[in-house]
Amino acid sequence: MQTQTENQAETQWVAALDAEARGLVAAVDAQPDASRLLDGTLDQAGYIHYLIQTYHYARWSTPILAEAGHRLKRLGQHPELAELLIQKGEEERGHERWLLADLKNLGCPATQVEAAARSPAVDAYTGWNFFTSRAGVPASVLGTAYVLEYLSQTRAGVWAERLRAVAAIPNIHKSVTFLRNHGALDGDHVAEMARILGRLTDPEEQAAILFSARVARIVYPCIFREGGASSHPLAR
Numbered sequence: 001m002q003t004q005t006e007n008q009a010e011t012q013w014v015a016a017l018d019a020e021a022r023g024l025v026a027a028v029d030a031q032p033d034a035s036r037l038l039d040g041t042l043d044q045a046g047y048i049h050y051l052i053q054t055y056h057y058a059r060w061s062t063p064i065l066a067e068a069g070h071r072l073k074r075l076g077q078h079p080e081l082a083e084l085l086i087q088k089g090e091e092e093r094g095h096e097r098w099l100l101a102d103l104k105n106l107g108c109p110a111t112q113v114e115a116a117a118r119s120p121a122v123d124a125y126t127g128w129n130f131f132t133s134r135a136g137v138p139a140s141v142l143g144t145a146y147v148l149e150y151l152s153q154t155r156a157g158v159w160a161e162r163l164r165a166v167a168a169i170p171n172i173h174k175s176v177t178f179l180r181n182h183g184a185l186d187g188d189h190v191a192e193m194a195r196i197l198g199r200l201t202d203p204e205e206q207a208a209i210l211f212s213a214r215v216a217r218i219v220y221p222c223i224f225r226e227g228g229a230s231s232h233p234l235a236r
Contacts, residue, residue, distance in 0.1 A: 013206050014198050017143070020213035021150035021190075027217055028151060033224040038155070040162030044106065044169045046225055051103050051178070053223040056118045057125050059096040064126075065089035068133035068141040081139050084196055088145060091189070098178040105174040121222035128215050132208075139205050142193060143212030148220065149189045157183025 028034045033050065036042035042050075069085030072078055100110050125144075132140040160179035163172050200206060 021147040024147045024217040027221045031224045037159045040166030052116045055099040056122045061092035062089045064129045068138040071138045102175040121219050124219045137208035140208040140212040143209035144216045147213045147216050152182040
């Protein structure tokens with residue numbers, strides 16, 4: 001049985017991760033384009049920009065999570081966390097196709113998506129998470145996953161509903177598949193991760209996971225257009 005002290009340590013550790021997740025939501029809401037997403041008034045160029053940048057990081061979610069899980073297995077560490085990472089990699093498989101379908105319905109073909117420039121935020125996000133999965137503390141990837149899925153739980157479904165309700169973007173009712181599906185799926189994922197991560201007692205690993213959560217909190221909001229300026233991503 002857990003002692004009271006152990007229960008308190010578990011609660012404090014998960015509470016710190018929740019604080020990072022709430023911080024990400026607040027930071028995203030402060031972005032002009034994300035604010036327009038929240039009230040449904042984002043213009044087509046801004047929405048396309050957001051979906052393209054999301055595509056350029058979401059396409060790597062499965063390999064990043066899978067590599068982290070298999071590396072934990074090779075190291076003989078945390079079999080439950082290893083399985084969680086591998087499972088999450090499979091859950092993310094193919095989600096980039098939702099983005100390509102949404103973008104196609106907005107008149108943006110896959111060739112244009114592939115040619116679009118990645119924002120520095122996307123490069124920072126993918127670079128950091130590939131580093132942690134391949135050479136850093138592999139469990140760190142769960143810090144990123146936790147805060148992004150918390151964001152999806154609290155915002156993705158709302159964004160989809162309000163974009164459709166306002167209908168300021170042509171064909172928007174066929175272009176919110178990614179948001180709608182993530183909003184529906186990620187609530188259970190957050191609860192599952194909180195349950196498993198609560199059992200993690202190593203202070204160094206906790207610190208690494210929290211650090212990755214903070215990286216996501218700082219970097220992710222910058223995938224939106226800077227200042228909400230009306231522009232399309234530039235081709236590479």
